[in-house]
Amino acid sequence: MPHPYSEGNARAMINESHRYGRTGSAYTFCIVENSNSDLMGCVGLRNVNSNDRNAEMWYWLGRKYWHKGYASDAVRLTLQFAFESLHLMKVYAVVQESNVASVNLLERHGFTREAHWRKGSFMNGRWYDVYGYGILRNEF
Numbered sequence: 438m439p440h441p442y443s444e445g446n447a448r449a450m451i452n453e454s455h456r457y458g459r460t461g462s463a464y465t466f467c468i469v470e471n472s473n474s475d476l477m478g479c480v481g482l483r484n485v486n487s488n489d490r491n492a493e494m495w496y497w498l499g500r501k502y503w504h505k506g507y508a509s510d511a512v513r514l515t516l517q518f519a520f521e522s523l524h525l526m527k528v529y530a531v532v533q534e535s536n537v538a539s540v541n542l543l544e545r546h547g548f549t550r551e552a553h554w555r556k557g558s559f560m561n562g563r564w565y566d567v568y569g570y571g572i573l574r575n576e577f
């Protein structure tokens with residue numbers, strides 16, 4: 438995700454979500470507060486591969502919504518959508534090793550660490566190792 442995140446970045450992301458959504462290659466879900474419909478974050482599936490029946494999951498929450506279990510709920514519902522509505526065989530996720538919250542989130546939901554890419558990501562002038570996580574439909 439670009440940092441700093443400009444309004445132009447947000448508009449491009451929304452347009453892209455619409456475009457991919459129309460073709461079924463990606464799904465973007467907004468996480469909103471029930472009381473006032475404020476946007477708390479997003480969760481989605483991208484690279485939906487109907488031949489191999491897999492997709493990549495991604496997510497983010499605004500900082501003030503961290504540590505309350507909202508991402509957990511969003512991940513559970515997205516996995517349910519992936520396995521029960523899209524009939525996928527596998528959902529995977531890619532995460533920087535230093536992203537402890539995201540690693541915990543995936544492992545809490547039964548994802549298995551399947552890969553460790555050394556220096557798999559370059560961000561803000563630094564290299565990071567990257568983990569690949571996956572969950573199969575019978576593990577959900």
Ligand SMILES: CC(C)(COP(=O)(O)OP(=O)(O)OC[C@H]1O[C@@H](n2cnc3c(N)ncnc32)[C@H](O)[C@@H]1OP(=O)(O)O)[C@@H](O)C(=O)NCCC(=O)NCCS
Nearest residue numbers: 496497498502503504505506507508509531532538539542
């Ligand atoms: C990754 C990210 C979504 C995780 O958010 P999160 O709020 O930590 O995740 P969860 O919803 O699973 O919440 C778990 C925490 O809430 C606590 N919690 C409180 N009430 C809870 C409830 N009812 N249910 C579950 N957990 C609850 C848990 O104890 C846990 O706390 P801890 O982190 O101190 O152990 C968030 O850190 C984020 O948006 N980061 C920036 C974007 C990003 O990194 N995206 C992923 C790229 S791979």
